[in-house]
Amino acid sequence: MSSAVEQIKARLSIIDVVGSYIKLDKAGTNYKAKCPFHNEKTPSFYVSPGRESYHCFGCDKGGDIFSFVEELEGVDFIGALKILAEKAGVKLENEDKYEKSEKGRTSVLLTSAIEFYRRELVKNTNALNYLKGRGLKGETVTKFKIGYAPDDWRAVGNYLKKQGFSDDEIEKAGLSIKSPSGSYDRFRGRIMFPVYNISGSPIGFSGRIFEPKITEGKQEPAKYINTPQTVVYDKSRALFGIDKAKVEMRKKNECILVEGQFDLIMAHQAGTENTVAVSGTALTEDHLMMINRLAEKLTMAFDGDSAGLKASARAIGLALSLEMDVRLVSMGNAKDPADVIKDRPEDWLNAVENSKHIVDFFLDSLTSHNLTKDVFSKQVKKQVLPYVKSIKSRIEQAKFVNKISELLKVTEGAVWEDLKETVPAFVENNGVAVGKEIKQRSPNENTKEFNLKKMVWSFLEWQKDISIQTSDQNKKNALGDKEQRFRELIKDGEYEKIDRFLSPKRNQLILEVEIPFSGATNLEKEIDSALDSLEEEILKNEVGTEWLKIKEAEKNGNAEKVAIHMTNFQKMSKRLDEFKKRSA
Numbered sequence: 001m002s003s004a005v006e007q008i009k010a011r012l013s014i015i016d017v018v019g020s021y022i023k024l025d026k027a028g029t030n031y032k033a034k035c036p037f038h039n040e041k042t043p044s045f046y047v048s049p050g051r052e053s054y055h056c057f058g059c060d061k062g063g064d065i066f067s068f069v070e071e072l073e074g075v076d077f078i079g080a081l082k083i084l085a086e087k088a089g090v091k092l093e094n095e096d097k098y099e100k101s102e103k104g105r106t107s108v109l110l111t112s113a114i115e116f117y118r119r120e121l122v123k124n125t126n127a128l129n130y131l132k133g134r135g136l137k138g139e140t141v142t143k144f145k146i147g148y149a150p151d152d153w154r155a156v157g158n159y160l161k162k163q164g165f166s167d168d169e170i171e172k173a174g175l176s177i178k179s180p181s182g183s184y185d186r187f188r189g190r191i192m193f194p195v196y197n198i199s200g201s202p203i204g205f206s207g208r209i210f211e212p213k214i215t216e217g218k219q220e221p222a223k224y225i226n227t228p229q230t231v232v233y234d235k236s237r238a239l240f241g242i243d244k245a246k247v248e249m250r251k252k253n254e255c256i257l258v259e260g261q262f263d264l265i266m267a268h269q270a271g272t273e274n275t276v277a278v279s280g281t282a283l284t285e286d287h288l289m290m291i292n293r294l295a296e297k298l299t300m301a302f303d304g305d306s307a308g309l310k311a312s313a314r315a316i317g318l319a320l321s322l323e324m325d326v327r328l329v330s331m332g333n334a335k336d337p338a339d340v341i342k343d344r345p346e347d348w349l350n351a352v353e354n355s356k357h358i359v360d361f362f363l364d365s366l367t368s369h370n371l372t373k374d375v376f377s378k379q380v381k382k383q384v385l386p387y388v389k390s391i392k393s394r395i396e397q398a399k400f401v402n403k404i405s406e407l408l409k410v411t412e413g414a415v416w417e418d419l420k421e422t423v424p425a426f427v428e429n430n431g432v433a434v435g436k437e438i439k440q441r442s443p444n445e446n447t448k449e450f451n452l453k454k455m456v457w458s459f460l461e462w463q464k465d466i467s468i469q470t471s472d473q474n475k476k477n478a479l480g481d482k483e484q485r486f487r488e489l490i491k492d493g494e495y496e497k498i499d500r501f502l503s504p505k506r507n508q509l510i511l512e513v514e515i516p517f518s519g520a521t522n523l524e525k526e527i528d529s530a531l532d533s534l535e536e537e538i539l540k541n542e543v544g545t546e547w548l549k550i551k552e553a554e555k556n557g558n559a560e561k562v563a564i565h566m567t568n569f570q571k572m573s574k575r576l577d578e579f580k581k582r583s584a
């Protein structure tokens, strides 16, 4: 552990940190609150100042101040470290190093460019009037730091060179293009929208064409151009507005997704500040995972026939498979949200409010097209079933199967049959499912056996803490016996493995048993019963293996082995019967 982490932990209590985000109520020695990570009516989120930990009994999230900030702000560990270091007034050693690194230099360069473009916008009345005409208020232009790139070959390039940046640095930041006769500005005669990462550092620009006089060759210039791939900009990960939307997304548990820069900015201006935009690319799996960390509901205000929506199919399928509620906003004849918001902001708010589940949206849209039964049925199979197949919940799937069977006038059984052969939307053409690494957390961590081991281990660690304070030798012996039984149950060497694995989360794990069991009248009995459950579970898992071994030995004609495994099998079955009788 670096000393910065220790310094931060010494200066900030978990109550200060968590309390700065949500309201905490005292509950004994701990505090409780409504969980900020899932929706609930009665609080099941606990914070323990003694253990410097939090745990939610509703959604099972827990950890320390760092994981709390990571989870709530949607940043990685380094991001949380920066936020907490600032709160604690701790200087990070690597900060100077970061500023000198390529990423750090690029970020400083981009900040400089943003200021340059902003000053240019103020000078350009036409551009200002254009923004006003699109409905943007002055404060919105300031909030999003919108600027203007002059219609000139070397405006920003020359400015940045005067600021001490080299041609090479300017080019690598994506602001200029090298040519045999020297570098020239990439963005010329364009309204400039700066793009930030989730932590609020600038990573690039999206530039919209505006009165260009100089164009290369005879080609019509693109309406929008974006920063190319750089050390800080990756288009498959850039989500416009995420830095400004993240807190609202978390609060509302909803992310509104739009396709364009103006849509994004106008949506924020209209009060829907949980809006982000993909621009110049489809929604990718990386985008989706970023959204998923902050909100469970994804409301897409995309044009229903747009290429963007089709290209986002895989990410949408992934969202459905992660049990997200994916909805589409229908805006009638208006093609984009920016225009609706400009003239009738309340229509926008209503449209968002009345969004439809993506499956309903497609079914309703197909129904409205008056297709022949044959075409309709084909379209449902091609467009709609891959989404239905992606949905994780069978109950929700059944709801749509029922609706489809009614629309197609076929039996539900026939729809289920079709669904069997349907490839889910999140599977690529080559058959590879996306987002696999995300869903496949270490599998044995989710078994009942592992959870029981974790519980007993946490119990014992908790009691060890308490027994240090007591001089009662009987209690100490009893605890020793229980630990001995635990070690015997989980077999040689595994205790050390589990101990090593669980120790880093010791405080949080103790909290998980301390809160529900601290009021128990007979704690020793509780521990014994947890040990019994663990023994029963281990036996259940092993008795099957023993049975297979008998079968194999029989097949090989090895009578000796059959006898050994048979004895084991009978012993295990007898012990299992005892447990069954006890709980009956």
Ligand SMILES: [Zn+2]
Binding pocket: 035, 036, 037, 038, 045, 056, 057, 058, 059, 060, 061
């Ligand atoms: Zn929770």
